[in-house]
Amino acid sequence: MSDLITPASAPPPSTLKVHLVAALRDAIIARRYKPGDRLNESQLARQYGVSRIPVREALQQLQEQGLVMNHPRRGMFVNILSDDDCQKINSLRIVLEAEALKLCHAHLTAEAEKKLLALVEQMENWHTGSEIDAAALDLEFHRALWNLSGNSYLEKTLNALVPMLFAHQALEYTSHNEKLWPLNHHRKLLDVVLGKSNQTPEEAMVSHLRVRYTNPERYSSLAYAPLKKQSTDSQEH
Amino acid sequence: MSDLITPASAPPPSTLKVHLVAALRDAIIARRYKPGDRLNESQLARQYGVSRIPVREALQQLQEQGLVMNHPRRGMFVNILSDDDCQKINSLRIVLEAEALKLCHAHLTAEAEKKLLALVEQMENWHTGSEIDAAALDLEFHRALWNLSGNSYLEKTLNALVPMLFAHQALEYTSHNEKLWPLNHHRKLLDVVLGKSNQTPEEAMVSHLRVRYTNPERYSSLAYAPLKKQSTDSQEH
DNA sequence: AGTGTGAATACTGTATACAGTTTTATGATT
DNA sequence: AATCATAAAACTGTATACAGTATTCACACT
Numbered sequence: 001m002s003d004l005i006t007p008a009s010a011p012p013p014s015t016l017k018v019h020l021v022a023a024l025r026d027a028i029i030a031r032r033y034k035p036g037d038r039l040n041e042s043q044l045a046r047q048y049g050v051s052r053i054p055v056r057e058a059l060q061q062l063q064e065q066g067l068v069m070n071h072p073r074r075g076m077f078v079n080i081l082s083d084d085d086c087q088k089i090n091s092l093r094i095v096l097e098a099e100a101l102k103l104c105h106a107h108l109t110a111e112a113e114k115k116l117l118a119l120v121e122q123m124e125n126w127h128t129g130s131e132i133d134a135a136a137l138d139l140e141f142h143r144a145l146w147n148l149s150g151n152s153y154l155e156k157t158l159n160a161l162v163p164m165l166f167a168h169q170a171l172e173y174t175s176h177n178e179k180l181w182p183l184n185h186h187r188k189l190l191d192v193v194l195g196k197s198n199q200t201p202e203e204a205m206v207s208h209l210r211v212r213y214t215n216p217e218r219y220s221s222l223a224y225a226p227l228k229k230q231s232t233d234s235q236e237h
Numbered sequence: 238m239s240d241l242i243t244p245a246s247a248p249p250p251s252t253l254k255v256h257l258v259a260a261l262r263d264a265i266i267a268r269r270y271k272p273g274d275r276l277n278e279s280q281l282a283r284q285y286g287v288s289r290i291p292v293r294e295a296l297q298q299l300q301e302q303g304l305v306m307n308h309p310r311r312g313m314f315v316n317i318l319s320d321d322d323c324q325k326i327n328s329l330r331i332v333l334e335a336e337a338l339k340l341c342h343a344h345l346t347a348e349a350e351k352k353l354l355a356l357v358e359q360m361e362n363w364h365t366g367s368e369i370d371a372a373a374l375d376l377e378f379h380r381a382l383w384n385l386s387g388n389s390y391l392e393k394t395l396n397a398l399v400p401m402l403f404a405h406q407a408l409e410y411t412s413h414n415e416k417l418w419p420l421n422h423h424r425k426l427l428d429v430v431l432g433k434s435n436q437t438p439e440e441a442m443v444s445h446l447r448v449r450y451t452n453p454e455r456y457s458s459l460a461y462a463p464l465k466k467q468s469t470d471s472q473e474h
Numbered sequence: 475a476g477t478g479t480g481a482a483t484a485c486t487g488t489a490t491a492c493a494g495t496t497t498t499a500t501g502a503t504t
Numbered sequence: 505a506a507t508c509a510t511a512a513a514a515c516t517g518t519a520t521a522c523a524g525t526a527t528t529c530a531c532a533c534t
Contacts, residue, residue, distance in 0.1 A: 056294070072252060151325045151328070155460070214325055
């Protein structure tokens with residue numbers, strides 16, 4: 001009979017595609033590729049030392065996640081979101097993160113509490129370092145909350161929405177003003193999870209996430225334009 | 238200069254993949270392929286008269302949408318959801334559909350109202366016909382609401398969640414008991430959109446969608462089992 | 475110099491080919 | 505007859521090849 005279901009402990013029989021998805025998504029979230037940049041299949045295939053097929057498959061998965069956009073027979077581009085798009089995504093994010101926060105309390109473990117607290121303190125003590133790293137910490141904290149919600153579909157949905165905002169640098173970590181610094185908000189969210197806050201999950205999440213989106217010139221100047229050799233400094237590996 | 242952005246009126250330069258995605262998704266939602274069924278790339282390629290590549294790409298897009306599941310190096314299977322999975326998806330659906338319903342009122346047009354009303358009446362007069370068709374009408378009505386919400390990301394998210402429930406026949410249309418018949422609920426939702434209800438969007442959506450999920454034997458008996466020639470009557474075209 | 479036209483190039487979408495793994499079938503052993 | 509081992513077949517993941525379209529470049533024309 002053997003194993004009908006692959007045992008959870010089995011070595012994950014990974015494929016090139018999953019590695020490429022992770023690498024490309026991280027590169028887009030970290031803004032090494034910027035909105036509007038063209039993603040050339042052959043070039044990426046050369047960079048990663050694989051054929052075009054797994055690159056194509058990875059790009060199509062990212063397209064489904066909203067990070068890149070396909071123009072048929074023209075190619076894949078890092079997606080461009082308007083201010084309005086960001087607002088829409090963010091309002092949806094608020095609803096979903098509030099729901100997640102609501103569910104967290106029931107699934108709280110000592111281990112999870114410890115991890116969240118460590119992240120909060122790491123963020124509070126953040127005074128030097130790049131904006132990218134601040135974003136990475138921010139995302140990691142929220143992902144931990146999504147995971148703690150215990151609803152994997154909620155988690156997956158948020159993972160398909162929020163990275164779009166990060167890819168657009170929709171959050172700013174430059175103002176170290178103590179009151180406004182987004183990283184300082186996270187302890188309040190943790191307090192809600194721990195039941196040590198008098199705010200409802202909705203209130204806490206709204207006050208954390210309700211921001212306006214006004215795009216600076218975040219986009220590649222080549223966006224959707226006739227394709228030219230793009231800046232080569234956005235490469236990696 | 239020409240067109241920097243493909244004009245909306247342009248003939249959609251479609252690909253084989255998008256046709257396959259639509260065909261396969263419809264087949265899964267209509268339960269011509271059932272949860273647990275194996276989807277063989279070569280076989281589908283032959284059926285549709287194309288090569289394996291566009292079939293693979295279509296299946297991977299459906300995987301991202303949760304309708305099929307990949308077992309690395311084993312193949313794609315129509316996804317199987319446990320009762321618990323259905324509960325989680327449904328609770329998320331309620332939150333999202335309530336949000337959509339809330340947003341609809343602001344975007345209401347005479348044209349949209351006419352379309353929704355037509356669908357409601359079509360459903361109320363539904364007395365004969367298959368369960369599949371009832372499900373199709375149900376889904377069409379809800380999709381119209383999602384679209385009317387004006388938030389394309391909300392729409393896309395719901396389109397990635399709700400079809401999973403339909404693929405599992407999680408809704409039953411067999412009880413023609415007037416009070417319980419789900420198709421009869423839709424007028425109440427429309428009333429909320431029109432502002433003619435004293436229910437809040439949340440209340441209306443909760444009472445419409447809060448159901449329990451208990452799976453009958455909805456699954457293919459071959460689910461995840463050593464692969465055998467599967468029943469050939471689930472083919473099409 | 476700027477603009478328009480056509481050839482050359484590059485790229486995507488799809489088909490075919492190949493390698494390694496998984497599944498199935500076959501046959502030996504008890 | 506049932507179980508285990510081995511060989512054959514089938515399938516996925518990936519690479520390569522090809523066709524058609526989009527883009528770029530070069531050159532003529534004004």
